[in-house]
Each structure stands twice: as structure tokens, then as C-alpha cells.
Amino acid sequence: MVDKLPFIQEIFPMIAVIVALAIGGWVITTWLRIKNGYPLDGSWGQALYPKHNDETIERVKLLSQENAQLRAELGSIKDRLANVERIVTDSAHSLDREIEQLRGKSN
Template identity: 55%
Template sequence: MALDPNIIGALAPVAVVGVIGWVVTTWLRVKHGYPLENSWGKPMLPAKNNEMVERIKLLAQENAQLRAEGGSVKDRLQVLERIATDPGKRLASEIDALSTKALN
């Protein structure tokens, strides 16, 4: 018994939509932090080991350092933008005010 080509043609779009739906569902689960499941419905969680925990700690420390550095760079950039866009007379008067304040 051979399959009718019309039946195969009618079922092909259903199969494609099913596969696309599975891919999108899996992507959404991963994106929002839900665990993936195996064919029996049990969650597939990565195994934790000491090396992974230490690596996460190091990455968290590096992230904190980079955020602090980024904040200081942002502050410096604001000062440079202010210097570049302020009128010359006002900037000169502010510098003179700071120099006289430092002398007193």
C-alpha cells in the first residue's frame, strides 16, 4: 500500500508548523529561564560543580568592576561634553573661581 501524494502534501504543512512551534516554545522557555524537559517530562538541569560556581563568582566580580569603571568613564565623558559645549567665558570664570578657592 503506497501513500497517496495528496495526503503527504496535505500533512507536510502541519508537520512544518509543529516543528516551528516546538522550536519557538523551546526558545521561549530558555529565554525566560524555565528548565528544558526530556521526553519523560523531567527537567534537564545542568550539573553544578565547584568549577562552575567559582567561574560564576569570578564573572560576577568582573561584572561589578566593569560597571564601576563604566560609571567613572560616563562621568568623565559628561565633564568633557560640558567643556566642549559651554561658552568660553563661563568656563574661564569657573576655572578662575576654582583656582581662587584653592588658594584660600
Template identity: 55%
Template sequence: MNFLEVIGGPAIALIAIAGTIGWVVTTWLRVKHGYPLEGSWGQKLKPDRSSEALERIKLLTGENARISAELAAVKERLQVVERIVTDRGFSLSYEIDSLRH
């Protein structure tokens, strides 16, 4: 049995453990100092806290509130139209008008 056969298995395991520990420490340091994290395909894992991103969030939040209010107004108008159309008096007047023509 030669030297490489004896040390080969433990050496590979030691290299794998050292690589894993290095990756954990590097990730911890990036998080600690506020650097954005990236996945294996380059996608952002930690949201960006820059002033540009915060400003965009503010604008989108305002737009969302405006659209929600507009949607609520449209729903109210639709309820009124549904009440008018399903009202018995409306359908009766429509039937009378259709008989005239």
C-alpha cells in the first residue's frame, strides 16, 4: 500500500469540508456587510436596499393604492347598474318599449 492510497480518502473529505466551511464563512461575511446575495444562476436572493429601489417601491405602492381606489369605485358603479337592470320596473318599461316597435 502506498502513501496516496492511505491518505487519498481522508484528504478528499478534508478538502470537501474545507470548501464547505469557506463557502459558509464567505456567505456570512457578505450578509453581515450588506452585500447582495446571488444564486447559482445569478438571481438576487437578498433584496436591494438602494435609494433607487426604495423610491421605486414608494411609487409602486402609491400606484397600487390609486388603482385599488379606482377598482372600488368601478365596483360600486357596477352594483348600481346591476340594480337598475335587475329592477322590475326597468324590465317592464323595456318590454313595453319593445312592444311599441
């Protein structure tokens, strides 16, 4: 037992440093989660304090509506861009013919 004492005295500071780093990392991670509004997790990954209040639900609804509007706008812009690309890449002859056909329909 006495001959093992120097070995334990040499390895103990390394173990203490590793434990201190692990605890410090856990504290910093928890602090960052709280600071940035993430819910804290339990030991099995379940949320301890989930944020499901009326304000959050309303915010999600507003963001979903805005997302739908932006997608619709993007769709119309894609259609317009396709028409512009068709006009630019079409030969002048076929473009003139289509314009004349459209003029003929309007008269």
C-alpha cells in the first residue's frame, strides 16, 4: 500500500484537472443554452422547460404566413424570369412571328 502512494499522488492532479474541465464545460454549455433561449435537457434528452406559450405559437404562425407569401412571390418571379429567358434566347424571327400573332388576335 505504501509503494502505491507515490503513483496515486502523481495521477491525482491529472484526474482532478480532467474532472474540473468536464464540469467547467458542462457549466459553459448550460449557460450558453440559457443565454440563447434553448430549452435545457434532462439526462435522457427530454426538455426540462419547453417554451410553448401563446407568444411563441403566434410567432410561428406569423412566420409560416410570411414564408407562404415569400414562396408565392418567388414562384411568380421564376415564371417571369422564364419568360425573359425565352425572349432573350429565342431567335428574332420566331419572336417577331409571335408578336404578329398576338397583334392579330387583339384586332
